[in-house]
Amino acid sequence: MSDLAILINTAIAVSAVVLMIVRFKFNPVVSLVVGSAYLGLTSGLGTAKTVETIATGFGDIMAEVGLLISFGVLMGAMLREMGAIQRLVGTLLRVFGPKRMPYALSLTIATLLQSIFLDVLLVISAPLARNLAPKIGRMGTARMATALAIGLECGIVLMVPGVGALALAGLLGVPLGKMLIFGLILVIPTVAISVAIMSFLFTHGWWNPEKDEEHFHQTVVDDEDEDATPDGGVGASSPRPVPGRSVAQAERTSTSLRPTTDNDVVTRHEGRLIVLLAPLLVSLLLIATGAILDIADVSNPVIDFVSEPLIALLIGLIGTSFIGRLTIGQHRVQKAIASGFSESGQILILTGVGGSLAATIAAVGLGDILGQYFAANHAAPLLMVWVMAAALHIAVGSVTISAITAAGVLAPVAPIIGLDPVLIALAAGAGSLFAVHVTSNTFWLLQSLMGQTTRGTLKTCSVGVSVASVVAILLILPMSLFF
Known part of the structure; x- marks a missing residue:
């Protein structure tokens, strides 16, 4: 089959996936499998080979990241049940103060809390x-x-153990430790610069509280009314209804933050927080250590074993489970695990079928065709994968689907032109952040939970995350000159 026919069929397959999801409201899983089947059959793979490629692509990516995603989500579910996030935010407030909280909170969410x-x-x-x-x-x-918005969306696709980052690493064969290190190098300046740009715009007249905020009574507690709770150092207040939420929902999620004046209590609370997060931090440290030793060509059997991402996250999961039993009891730990299994199911299936489409694209020889056009140019494929992921995200509204699909198209190019696959993974992740809008659940949650109008949410979420997307690719391009 001619190169032109393969290019046309690939374009039709990707377009059909978008059309099925957007126009006909098909489930993304079904749409991706149909797109894979069409591409295989029309590009000369044949019936048996097409089915085999779809199944193998699903299985291969599940073998790479299936357990990793499950372990990460389960760990996050238990941390949520133990109230680790509330305690962490309270600690950040005490350490950095209110004025620096946008930076502290966004960076913490992007780097540390992606297992949730x-x-x-x-x-x-x-x-x-x-x-x-x-x-x-x-x-x-x-x-x-x-x-x-910036911390949440950047973390999910750029930082391990975010489910998008795990899926991209598995799809492109990037060692997880390498993905962690490169993601950390990228996500910190991306988040900090993007938050700074948006803060500058807001403080120079781009935000109108009268038009961009919903007017309701904030749940704020005066300092003299604050009373630290026994388990988190954060006093609970009586929540008022927020647009789009019931009082019961507000009671479950609304927590007021006040720094306590009792130094002994502060020390105890921060000590407890370190204990809660210790297993997760140990897991990430082990993965990073393995990657660093691999780069340095240093080998030790014990360290090699415990620094394997699967074993490192298993250690974190066991440690978190043990701490959970001591702090909240076995019943609540089991409840959190059940919730985690429910959350991870849809992520695993979607990731798997994304691998099916990527495997089919590789099988029809698209990599060889594109490699001829890109030659030794590293910037062109990175820009192409960014643009493709951005366009897919605007159409489909899913960060994960757009990142996986775009990366799958360009994955075969990397070995041909000597481009490090981790750069394609990061470029796909960066592109998938562009224009988070009304098709995203995150958009509407931010609108209701933060008390914004739709106009305000378009500024904070859509524009804010798009700025992060552009900043990220502008940082990735210079990285390609050295790696």
Whole structure:
């Protein structure tokens, strides 16, 4: 089959996936499998080979990241049940103060809390951010909402153990330790620069509280009314209804934040927080250590074993489970695990069928065709994968689907032109962040939980995360000159 026919069939397959999801409201899993089948059959693979490629692609990526995603989500579910996020935000407030909280919160969410399912992390952290907003000033709501949006979305695709980052690493065969290190190098400046840009815009007239914020009573507690709770150092307040939420929902997620004046209590609470997060931190440290030793060509059997991502996350999961039993009891740990299994199911299936489409694209020889055009140019494929992921995200509204699909198209190019696959993974992740809008659940959750109008959410979420997307690719391009 001619190269032109393969290019046309690939374009039709990807377009058909988008059309089925957007126009005909098919499930993304079904759409991706149909697109894979069409591409295989029309590009000369034949019936048997097409089915085999789809099944093998699903199985290969599950073998790479299936357990990793499951372990990460389960760990996050238990941390959520133990109230680790509330305690962490309270500690950040004490350490950095209100004015620096947008940076502290966004960087912490992007780097440390990605094992927690995105929607759950948002529902827990948004009420805390909303309570902090009045302390920051007139633009507090805008700055905190933007910080949340940027931290959440960047972390999921750029930082291990975010489910998008895990899927991209598995799809492109990137060692997880390498993905962790490169993601960390990229996500910290991306988040910090993006939050700074948006803060500058907001403080120079781009935010109108009268038009961009919903007017309701904030759940704020005066310092003299604050009373630290026994388990987190954060006092609970009586929540008022937020647009789009019931009082019961507000009671479950609304927590007021006040630094306590009792130094002994502060020390105890921060000590407890370190204990809660210790297994997760140990897991990430082990993975990073393995990657560093691999780069240095140093080998030790014991370290090699425990630094394997699967074993490192298993150690973290066991440690978190043990701490959970001591702090919240076996019943609540089992409840959290059941919730984690429910959350991870859809992620695993979607990731797997994304691998099926990528495997089919590789099998029809698209990599050889594109490699002829790109030659030794590293910038062109990175820009192409960014643009493709951005376009797919605008159409489909799913960060994960757009990143996996775009990376799958360009994955075969990397070995041909000597481009490090981790750069393609990061470029696909960066592109998938562009234009988070009304098709995204994150958009509407941020609107209701942060008390914004649709106009305000378009500024904080859509524009804010798009700025992060552009900043990320502008940082990735220079990286390609050295790696």
